[in-house]
Amino acid sequence: MAVSLSSAGTPWQEPPPGVSTVGGERLGQPGVQLAPSAGAPALPTGLTGQSWLVADAASGEVLAANNAHLRLPPASTLKMLFADTVLPKFDKNTVHRVTDAELAGLGAGSSLVGVKENLDYRVEDLWRGVFLASGNDAVRVLAHMNGGIPQTVAQMQARAQALGALDTKVITPDGYDTDGQLTSAYDLTLFARSGLRNPDFRAYCATRTAQFPGAVDKTTGQRGSFGIANTDRLLGKYPGLVGVKNGYTTNAGATFTGAAERGGRALLVTVMHPTGLQQVYDETAALLDWGFTAAGKVTPVGRLADPPPLPAASAGGAGSTPAAEPPKAAPVEQLSAAREQGEVGWAGWLAAGLCLAAVAAAVHGVRRRPAR
Incomplete structure (x- = not known):
């Protein structure tokens, strides 16, 4: 039986026309949109997020959602779209x-990793600055390498x-507070799902320190060098988490998209925008x-749009290299065997021939420690 509930603790804000x-x-x-079957667990109590969404990464089925298309400031979660757009364009060793x-x-109060002018940086270091420290300085350098801020913003759009x-x-390419810059829980989930098809994206968002x-x-x-740590507080704490991106600003509040694998399901x-960080x-x-328990016990209330092919490499750009071909889907028998042998750490194999390959190299063997 389908039910439609009001958001717990926060009033619904009228969406824009259309x-x-x-x-x-x-x-x-x-x-809240939920269609439970017999034996389905109740949703967690005390949820304060103005908008949230739970989806199966492989099928794209949305298991439950609250104000899924409510447009809100994104903060640094918008960097997932930046990475999905720009990351394939440059060789990591450039x-x-x-x-x-x-x-x-750079806006006052921007999060910075510590990039300095007149110094050389490898592209992979800049991406670690983006994913771990949420460095707007690293984003701007990569955006300039990509042809400039306006061109990068247009490509992201x-x-x-x-x-x-x-x-x-x-x-803005970094998600920094700007009037009119908006996204939704549905869209952020699409960015994460698309980005995770790229092995470099997966590796960066799963890296805890560098x-x-x-x-x-x-x-x-x-x-010299200095240590940086991933500001994702669930990474290394929530079992099976493989990323992907957190964000916080005074205007946007807290935002987060997380991906996790458990028991062969991703x-x-x-x-x-919950009540606090x-x-x-x-x-x-x-x-x-809830999602891992509810899977198979609820009727999906929607579906994530399937991602298009990975972005093509830039033509003739400095340091650009041809984009790698997306991984081909392996037979289910091979994937199941690999999972049983511990060779697959991300069970997000997409239906209709799409495949999210393993991130075991990025997440296995990492000791868990309390989040900062």
């Missing part, structure tokens, strides 16, 4: 010298459109727990 119904009519309706102009215009993310308006290039010592002439959960992680974990 609210999207991409993924199904119920996802365009206000409040070295780039940063200029003053590339670091100009086009990519969102291609993904079926019609709630998203891109104004060394980032520092300044050159004036005495020795040697360049789920995606997005939570936007810690709540975005607590509520994501609670919804993941």
Whole structure:
């Protein structure tokens, strides 16, 4: 029996005219959308997120949602779309010298990884700065390498459109607070699902700590480095979590999209604008727990749009290399055998020939420790 509930603790905000119904009519309706069957677990109590969504990563089925298409400021979760758009365009070993102009215009209070002008950085270091430290400075350098901020924003908007993310308006590539920059829980989930098809994307979002290039010592002439840590508080704490991206600003509040694998099933959960920063992680974990228990016991209330082919490499850009072919789907028997042998850490194999390959190399063998 289908039920439609009001959001717990936060009133429904009227959507803009023509609210999207991409993924199904119920996802365009206000409040919690849930269709439980006999034996289905109750949703977690005390959820405060203005918008959230739980989806099966393989099938794209939405198990439950709350105000799925409500348009809200994204904060740094928008970096998932930035990475999905730009990451395939440059070889990770490309070295780039940063200029003053590339670091100009960073908003006051921007999250920074510590990129400095007139120093060389490998592309892979810049991406670690994006994913781990949510560094807007690293985003700007990569955007300039991609032809500049306006071109990157236009490409991100086009990519969102291609993904079926019609709630998203891109104004900055880093997600920093800007009037009119909006997205939704549905769209953020699409960005994560598409990005996770890229093995580099998966590796970066699953990395917990790394060394980032520092300044050159004036005495020795040697360049140092310093440690950076992933600001995703569930990474290493929630069993089976493989990323993907968190965000927080004063205007946007807390936002988070997480992907986790358990017992051969992969789920995606997005939570936007709960009552506090810690709540975005607590509520994501609670919804993941619910989703793993509820799978097969609820009727889907909608579906994620299938992602298009991975973006093609830029033609002739500095340091660009041809994009790798998307992984082909292996027979179910091979995937099952690999999973049983512990060779597959991400069970998000997509239906209709799409395949999310393993992230075991990025997440297996990592000791768990309490989140900071």
